Amino acid sequence: MHSTSKSREDHLFLLTTSLSGRDQWQFAIGVLVVLVAALLVTVPFASIALEHTEALLPAYATAVFIVDLVTATLLLALFSVQRSSAVLALSLGYLFSGAMILPWALTFPGVSASLGLPDAGLQTTAMIATVRRLSFPLFVLAYALMKDSDTFLRTPQGTERNIIVMSVTGVIVIALALTWLVVANDDALPTFMRDEMHVSDLWHYVPATAVGLSLAGLLSLWRGRCSVLDLWLMVVLCSSLIEIILLSYVSSGLRLSVGWWAGRLYGLISASIVLLVLLSETMTLYARLARSVLAERRTRDARITAMEALSASIAHEVNQPLASMVTNADAGMRWLGRSPPDLPEAKAALERIVNDGHRTAKVIDGIRTMFKKGTxxxxxxxxxxxxxxxxxxxxxxxxxxxxxxxxxxxxxxxxxxxxxxxxxxxxxxxxxxxxxxxxxxxxxxxxxxxxxxxxxxxxxxxxxxxxxxxxxxxxxxxxxxxxxxxxxxxxxxxxxxxxxxxxxxxxxxxxxxxxxxxxxxxxxxxxxxxxxxxxxxxx
Amino acid sequence: MSEKSLISIVDDHDASREAVAGLVRSLGLVTAVFENAFDFLKSEEFSRTACLIADIRMPRMTGPELYNHLIATGTPIPTIFITAYVDERDRELALKAGVHCYLSKPLSPDDLLACIRSVISNGSEGPE
CATH class of the missing domain: 3.30.565.10 (Histidine kinase-like ATPase, C-terminal domain)
Structure with a gap:
């Protein structure tokens, strides 16, 4: 019984468990509308080529890398609290995506040369892009499929750190290995590019598959309880759909065109959405938490005041029978000091002292029960x-x-x-x-x-x-x-x-x-x- | 003033009232006890009371309220306040208002006796 009420409380704190409210939906839809409108504005200019803009690519890649890395870190922090495998999968998705953007940018035709790196093969960049493009929706899909079954870790508390270290290492090793495989075996790669700027027919299967995976992810996020994170992941998938549309269809796969760069921008936006949501929700929840801590402190202060009042009242009231005992004893001594001593009056005074003593003992007993251990x-x-x-x-x-x-x-x-x-x-x-x-x-x-x-x-x-x-x-x-x-x-x-x-x-x-x-x-x-x-x- | 002065005691706490009455009697004085101010005001002992000993904290009518009532109705009685909750400001105000003594519980028999003596000797000299 106790654990249910506890997990219910947890729901209030975590992004993955607090349900998305109506205003959040409105906001998300508003963001989507703006993104789609921007897409429509871009379309007429999409095919214009922007030559020599590859110099901007390292900066772009760095931005995406950092955003992905921070998002992955925050999600891992969320995981370490919530121990949900779904969140772990999602954070690894961001980590992998971030890890793969660096080789993608470094192998981009023109970039490697300007950085003094050996020239990668023609297909290398496209292959890395493919891996990146297809893996992210897969990670989101994994998250969406796991989130409702609530597959919380069964391992004992305190093992999160090991799990995080192992999975992060795993992802980085896989990213490095893939990069090495792709770079070293350019000849064996499928022909995605006709030349440095233009994609081949084979490439078109990649965005089509990515669209399919993204739609599958959207559908599985849609069903079931929709948490704040789920809602914004849907926006992420939508905006990466727009990215794919811009990159592969609107700009006809022409690299470094307006449409292509717009697609890149959408990629950056889509990478940042979860980060922004995580940050803003965290701040909101933090503020709410601070408020509740304040309220709790006020309650505790009130309780302390009540406690002080009670102890003051107990002190005074225990004092009362004690005062009576002293007074009765004084009276008794005076009765005994008379000549002749008035024994019946002295006896009466002593009896009153006995009664006062019993009363005091009862009070103390009551207080003891009241504050007994465990109460x-x-x-x-x-x-x-x-x-x-x-x-x-x-x-x-x-x-x-x-x-x-x-x-x-x-x-x-x-x-x-x-x-x-x-x-x-x-x-x-x-x-x-x-x-x-x-x-x-x-x-x-x-x-x-x-x-x-x-x-x-x-x-x-x-x-x-x-x-x-x-x-x-x-x-x-x-x-x-x-x-x-x-x-x-x-x-x-x-x-x-x-x-x-x-x-x-x-x-x-x-x-x-x-x-x-x-x-x-x-x-x-x-x-x-x-x-x-x-x-x-x-x- | 009758030859044996009557001391009336008003205190809502049974144990305390009995203890004070016992002490006053052991000093050789006659006492009448009351649980509250109303019983005292209605009693036939009221008019014969030479000295009033009243607890300060009582429900419905407190010691100071009783004292003010006596002044207001033109039937002042020399009064001694007793309390377990000593408050210096209260003491000052009470003494300024004409209360003879302000004593804390537990009562010191010597103080109480001195107080009652001063009240009764004043009364027997009949300054009013």
């Missing part, structure tokens, strides 16, 4: 079950007092988070009070009614009603004061402990008159699944 522990608790158990225990008392016990327990009452021992203490205290309040009633039926129900969307309400004699205005005012009691043997700490426990659980406890007779004690407790971000959009 600060919080676990999911079923209040209905606690009520049933408490009533079971007090069955002989209610039976003896001829009290009819009625329960109206809400069947699917949400769980609360708390210390079951303390909550049970509250319930049994309230039940005991109700029973005591009714023992003097003889003219009407003695009814103890306990109700539970959800209240609002974030808490539950518990009512304990009796048909006793009710309370005088004086009692009502003082009922929650320490040491106030209407019972001859009561210590008057019961209700203040109840209130303290409920408030320490984030709830409220109060009393009101029952109609036509008696008293109702009610308390609320926050639900275990209550939203932790009241302002967050959890749909």
């Amino acid at each position: 600060q522990e919080r676990v999911p608790a079923d209040v209905n079950q606690l009520i049933v158990e408490t009533l079971k225990r007090s069955r002989s008392e209610t039976h003896l007092a001829r009290i009819s016990v009625q329960t109206e327990l809400y069947e699917t009452l949400p769980l609360v988070t708390g210390c079951p021992v303390q909550l049970e203490q509250v319930i049994s205290n309230l039940v005991a009070n109700s029973i005591d309040a009714m023992t003097a009633v003889s003219s009407r039926e003695r009814v103890l009614r306990i109700q539970t129900a959800p209240q609002g969307s974030d808490r539950i309400l518990v009512s304990v009603e009796d048909s006793g004699s009710g309370m005088t205005p004086d009692c009502k005012e003082r009922i929650f004061e320490p040491f106030f009691t209407t019972k001859p043997d009561g210590m008057g700490m019961g209700l203040i402990f109840c209130r303290w426990i409920i408030e320490a659980h984030g709830g409220r406890l109060w009393m009101m008159d029952n109609e036509p007779h008696g008293t109702i004690f009610q308390f609320t407790l926050p639900r275990a699944d209550a939203p932790i971000f009241l302002t967050g959009e959890r749909t």
